[in-house]
Amino acid sequence: MRREIPLFITAITGVVFIIAYFIPHPPFNQIQDLFQTWFQIIAAFAIILGVLNLMVVNGDKVYRRSKGWGYSVIIILSFLVMAGIGTFKLGSKASPLEEGTPFMYLFYNVYYPLTSTVFALLAFFVASASFRAFRARNKEAALLLTAAFFVMLGRVPIGDYLTSWIPLKWLHLSTIANWIMAYPNMAAQRAIMIGIALGIISTSLRLILGIERSYLGGD
Amino acid sequence: MSEKLRRKGRGCRKGGLIPLAAFIFFLFLWDGAWAEDLDTLPPSPPREVTAFDTPNDAGGSITLTWRKSTDDGTGAGDVTAYIILRAERKEGPYKEITKLPAGAVRYEDTTTKDGVDYFYKVSVSDGVNISESPPSQAVHSKAQWFNFKRLNMLLAGFILSLGIVYFISRARAGKELYIRKIAGLDAVNEAVGRATEMGRKVFFIxxxxxxxxxxxxxxxxxxGQVAKLTAEYGTKLxxxxxxxxxxxxxxxxxxxxxxxxxxxDAYNDEIVHYLTDDQFGYAAGVDGLMLREKPAAIFYQGAFYAESLILAETGFSVGAIQIAGTAMPSQLPFFITACDYTLIGEELFAASAYLSREPRALGSIKGQDLGKAIILFILGLGVVLETLGITGFSQLFTTQ
Incomplete structure (x- = not known):
């Protein structure tokens, strides 16, 4: 029964969703919103489990003085400070989300710069990954390198500046870059998208028919 | 020529020059208010005003169409707006519900109550004068039981599902099905084995x-498949x-x-643990874990955004064998660059069936291939027909 009930719920929900997609009449047109709301409610309760897990795992690391326990201290403190200030509305009259409150101060001056910093790391990772990817080790890599050369140079003003003297416009770097993006690149992207769409249909059908059970832990 | 233009023309011919000059002089004396009073002729009204229940919707909407005033773009060419009027009785009172710019020929009124009869008039204005169309016939909105715009998708889905079910039944009957080799999935064993030999962890993101x-x-x-292997090999996950x-x-x-x-006995709840809902907070957290734990194998299987490269490059820097899989086309190049193996789009969805070798699941993959073959054929045919200037075929595949 432990397996059958989730499989039954999955099958019924899947079929109802498929039917609802083709029927605009109420209540079918409201089903998606309704299920989305249910999911949000479940997720809201589940976050308690997530937070408890975060505290237990990191608390245990601190207690055992495991490798990197100092980071766990920072996690626990950060969580307690933000959650405490937000929940008890410390320093704010109505809502902690108002401008000028301690909660928003920490948001803008701690959280925001930290996430921006991690995002900014991407620039360095792109550089290091490109360095490896654009080495012409074989034919495919050489082709990739050539395409990347045209696209990158064709997307910046200097690219057009370098080739603007050529009377044939199709030889301008920006034209070549646009052609690569609009035809070979787009064709490949669409092929991948079609494959993905078919994969989603196939997976959904497996889930609805109860063939795909790995997410429940096996056969 | 519009009625308005003809009337204007007749007025000029009959008047003569002297009375016209005197009239203009009189208007100048009248403190510049002359400009508004020159145009006293209303534009011709819109024709063939038709109201109907908007098809394929959930109700609450009536669509209105009409033919433009002959003074809109042509004729006097001075139409500035169309005004949509609505009443619940033919004789009125009619209330303005919206104003549309010149050139409009269609309006969807989404403020109707289902089952209530409405009458519509379309007025046309030239900024000074207004003329109204006769009222439309009574019309009420209602919800539809089928969206015919999606009929093609229903048929396509049905055909594809039929193909998948057919191959599943063949697989059930014991027919051997060929599935091409997917290098990334064949490497799962190798990756977990490597981690076992090195005595390091396997990360799954x-x-x-x-x-x-x-x-x-x-x-x-x-x-599920990776966890089975780690359990068998006694590797930490x-x-x-x-x-x-x-x-x-x-x-x-x-x-x-x-x-x-x-x-x-090898399982404990700490194997799966929560970090944060925040995208970059999560990336930073996983990066930190990678740098401290130095896993020997890392699996990235699911939906990723900008954090994909941050994670994959950090994984590369610790020397882990990395197997990624996502259906996010924009993240695929990053994973291909930074990981040893990448499951591209559909391979992610085929992975479970491929790894489990369960005949029914493999049958569904075969059905998926049949769908690809059909799409390929339709694409080819569409390209040929479009090249020949036959456009009707491609319209069959418009989705809404």
Whole structure:
């Protein structure tokens, strides 16, 4: 029964969703919103489990003085400070989300710069990954390198500046870059998208028919 | 020539020059208010005003169409706006519900109550004068039981499902099905084996979206297979997640996998643990874990966004063998660059069936291939027909 009930719920929900997609009449047109709301409610309760897990795992690391326990201290403190200030509305009259409150101060001056910093790391990772990817080790890599050369140079003003003297416009770097993006690149992207769409249909059908059970832990 | 233009023309011929000059002089004396009073002729009204219940919708909407005033773009060419008027009785009173710019020929009134009869008039204005169309016939909105605009998708889905079910039944009957080799999935054993030999952990990152995304479910299906291997090999597994619901489901998946492989004692809840819902907070957290734990194998299976390269490059820097899989086309180049193997789009969805070798699941993959063959044929045919200038065929595949 432990397996059958989730499989039954999955099958019924899947079929109802498929039917609802083709029927605009109420209540079918409201089903998606309704299920989305249910999911949000479940997720809201589940976050308690997530937070408890975060505290237990990191608390245990601190207690055992495991490798990197100092980071766990920072996690626990950060969580307690933000959650405490937000929940008890410390320093704010109505809502902690108002401008000028301690909660928003920490948001803008701690959280925001930290996430921006991690995002900014991407620039360095792109550089290091490109360095490896654009080495012409074989034919495919050489082709990739050539395409990347045209696209990158064709997307910046200097690219057009370098080739603007050529009377044939199709030889301008920006034209070549646009052609690569609009035809070979787009064709490949669409092929991948079609494959993905078919994969989603196939997976959904497996889930609805109860063939795909790995997410429940096996056969 | 519009009625308005003809009337204007007749006025000029009959008047003569002297009275006209005197009239203009009189208007000048009248403190500049002359400009508004020159145009006293209303534009011709819109014709053939038709109101009908908007098709294929959930009700609450009536569509109105009409033919433009002959003074809109042509004739006097001075139409400035169309005004939509609505009443619940033919004789009125009519209330303005919206104003549309010149050139409009269609309006969808989405403020109707289902079952209530409405009458519509379309007025046309030239900024000074207004003329109205006769009222439309009574019309009421109602919800429809089928969206005919999606009929093509229903048929396509039906044909594809039929193909998948057919191959599943063939697989059930014991027919051997050929599935091409997927290098990334063949390497799963190798990756877990390597981690076992090195005595290091296996990391599994199930993406950053919640369980309502099919990629996450596909990722968890692969997690089940990976967890079975780690349980059999006695390798440590770590699954940091960024969604609480995913954490609960992933725990169940891993627990069942350990149970199935006969090593329930090796399982503990800490294998799957929650970090944060925040995208870059999660990336930073996983990066930190990678740098401290130095896993020998890392699996990225699910939906990823900008954090994909941050994670994959950090994994590369610690020397882990990395197997990624996502259906996010924009992230695929990053994974291809930084990982040893990448499951591209559909391969992610085929992974669970491929790894489990379960005949029915493999049958569904075969059905998927049939769908690809059909699409390929339709694409080819469409290209040929469009090249020949026959456009009707491609219209059959318009989706709404």
């Amino acid at each position: 199930p993406g950053i979206l919640d369980l309502d995304d099919v990629q996450t479910i596909a990722g968890l299906s692969i997690l 770590e699954v940091p997640v960024c969604r609480s619901v995913v954490m609960v489901t992933a725990r169940e998946t891993v627990k069942e996998a350990y149970l199935d492989s006969g090593h329930p």
